[in-house]
Amino acid sequence: AVRKLCVLLDQTFMSCSNAGTARHWDVSGTCLRTLQLGSNFLYSMCALVESFAVTGEGGNLYMLNAEGGVTQGIQIPALSIWCCAPLPDGDVIVGGSDGVARIFSSHPMKQAPLQDREQMKEQLAAQKHSKQSLGDLELSKLQGPEA
DSSP states (O other): OEEEEEEOTTSEEEEEETTSEEEEEETTSOEEEEEEOOSSOEEEEEEOSSEEEEEEBTTEEEEEETTSOEEEEEEOSSSBEEEEEEOTTSOEEEEETTSOEEEEOSOGGGSOOHHHHHHHHHHHHHHHHHHTEETTEEGGGSOOTTO
């Protein structure tokens, strides 16, 4: 299923899907390029000044260059990143299932203070740990389907 369309200035558009793909299309419906960004659903995308942002399940924000190459993958401490939008200054804002909107910038002067970035790393580590357990059970210690 197609989740989001993003019209570009050159008479083409991009789409993202449940199949974990972002596709570049011309207006006649010809697919010009397919990018596989993993197996998780992709929910949103937006065009930025010289790049694209794509978000999806698993708390992922992908930054793509104009040629469609992944230039950066950012893990966010949320189960899903539902939406993204460009800001007038070229930054991107994303909204997640955790109820938080976050702004990302490539400009060092506009980036979050070190304390906030460290807190995000801690949240990611806690999230990773919680995926390895279910209550008091450690999932890695459970028997597999062969049991």
